[in-house]
Amino acid sequence: MAQKPSIPKGTRDFSPLEMARRNFIFNTIQEVFKQFGYQPIETPAMENLSTLLGKYGEEGDRLLFKILNSGDFTKNIKAEDYEAKNLNRLALAVSEKGLRYDLTVPFARYVVQHRNDITFPFKRYQIQPVWRADRPQKGRYREFYQCDVDVIGSNSLLNEVELIRIIDEVFNRLKVNVTIKLNNRKVLSGMAESIDAADKLIDITTAIDKLDKIGIEKVYQELLSKGITQDSIDNLEPIINLSGTNDSKLNCLKQLIGHTDDGEKGIAELETVLNYLKPLNVKSKVEIDQSLARGLNYYTGAIIEVKANGVSIGSICGGGRYDNLTGIFGLPDVSGVGVSFGADRIYDVMKEQNLFPKEVETSTEVMFVNFGEREGAHALEVLVSLQQNGIRAELYPDAGKMKKQMKYANQRAIPFVVLIGEQEMETKHYTLKNMLTGEQEKLTLDELVKKIKKAQ
C-alpha cells in the first residue's frame, strides 16, 4: 500500500467498460454535430498564458493550470516580487504557458489566427479535454471533456434554434430526460436597468442565478450586501417570481421591463427563438428561466443551460451568444453562439439512471477455444471467415485448460464460443455455444455466420 502509485487529484483512469460507455456518448454527440453540418477542429492542450489570462475573471485565473518554463525558470524572477510574495507576478515570471480552461477561448484565438482561411459563418465542433485547478467534488473534475458546437460570424437567431435542436437530438439519442432553460442577457440588463441598478448587473445576475439553490430570501440578502437598495429589490421581486408558461412569462416581462431598450430587444429575441421552435417538434421541455445567468460575463444574447431531470448534478450542457469574443484578440464585430456538452457529467447521469445500452459493452462477439496446435490452426481459418463477414472474433491464444478459456469468455461477456476439436475438424460441423443460455449446436461455417449475424 505504501508506495502504491496514484494519479493527480481530480483525474481518473478509464477502464475498458468505462471507455465503451464514454465512446458511446462521444460518438452520439459527434454524429449529431456532423448531421447538422459542423466541422471538427482541434487545438493544443496548452495555450500561451496571455491567451488564457483575464478571460474567465479573477476566479478563472486562479483555476488555470500553469506550466513551468523549461530551462532556468528562475531567471525572470524579480527579488522584490519574491520578497513581497507577489504570487501573480511570480507565476508570470516562471510560466508562460497554461492548460486550456475551456474550448471557447482557444476557438476564438483560432478564428482570429486563421481568419483568412475561414469561410463565415463558420460552424465547428470540438471534443477535447480541459483542465481546471478546482477542488474536486461529485460531477466536478480537474480534467474533463467538453464537446463544443459553435457557429461564428452570423447574427441570425436561427443559430440559437439550431443549437436547441442539437441539444434535443443528442439527449433524445442518449435517452436522457432534460429541461432546456433559456434566457437572454439583454433581459437581465433590462431588469437591472428597470430597477435603476444598471451598474450592478454582474452582482444582480450572479445573485439571482442562485435562486434555485438558496431560495429567494438568501438572494435578497446577497443583493443587499452588494449595495442594492431595498427599493430596487422590491421592484425586482415580481420579475424574479415570474412563473407559468413561456407565453405568460413573456407577457409579464413585456409589462415589467419592456420599456427598457435592452429588455425590449431581449424579449423579442426570446420570442423569436420560441416561435421558430414551436412547429419543430422538439421533445425536451424548453422553458424561459429569467433567473438563469451563468457566470461567464462574455454572453451578450441568448443564455442556454441544460439540466438532467431527476438527478442532482450541475448543468450537463450550457452556452450562449457572445457578440464580441474575438474582439479581445483583435477581430471585432464577429458574433458567435455555441453550447458545450459536459461528457463526464452526462456519463454520471446516465450511470445513475442506468441508461447505457448493454450492446455497447460487447467487444468480441465470438471466441474460439484453443485445443492445440492443429485445432488452433483450423480455428484460425474459420475465424478469418467470420471476421471477413463483419463479426468481431478472437482465438484464445494458449491451448490451456478449457475451464480457464471458458471463464475468460464469460468474464469478457463474449456471447458466443466456438469449439473446434478433432471431431469438428473431421465433420466440418463446428460446435457453437451460446454463453447466455448454455445451448450448444453443431453448425457448418455458413450456418455459423448466419446464426451470429442474426444475434448482432
Place this chain on the structure above:
RNA sequence: GUGGUUGUAGCUCAGUUGGUUAGAGCACUGGAUUGUGGUUCCAGGGGUCGUGGGUUCAAAUCCCAUCUACCACCCCA
C-alpha cells in the same frame, strides 16, 4: 481558496476501555471436473491498518501535520 467528514486485503467493510500472530464477504489462484463458463464444495496466496511525526511499557485505536476521496461555500461542464 474557506469550512466539515473520511481512509484497515484488488473491492465493500468488521476490529471491544490502547494489550499477544489484524478478521469477514466478494474477487483472485489451485483442486473436486484433462471437451465446457456463470451454481456448489475444499484448499491457498494477499495488509508494515493512507503517509510522516508525537504521546505510551504498548497505537489500526489517542494527538498533530500532510495527502486522497466525499460534502457545503466559491465557481462551474
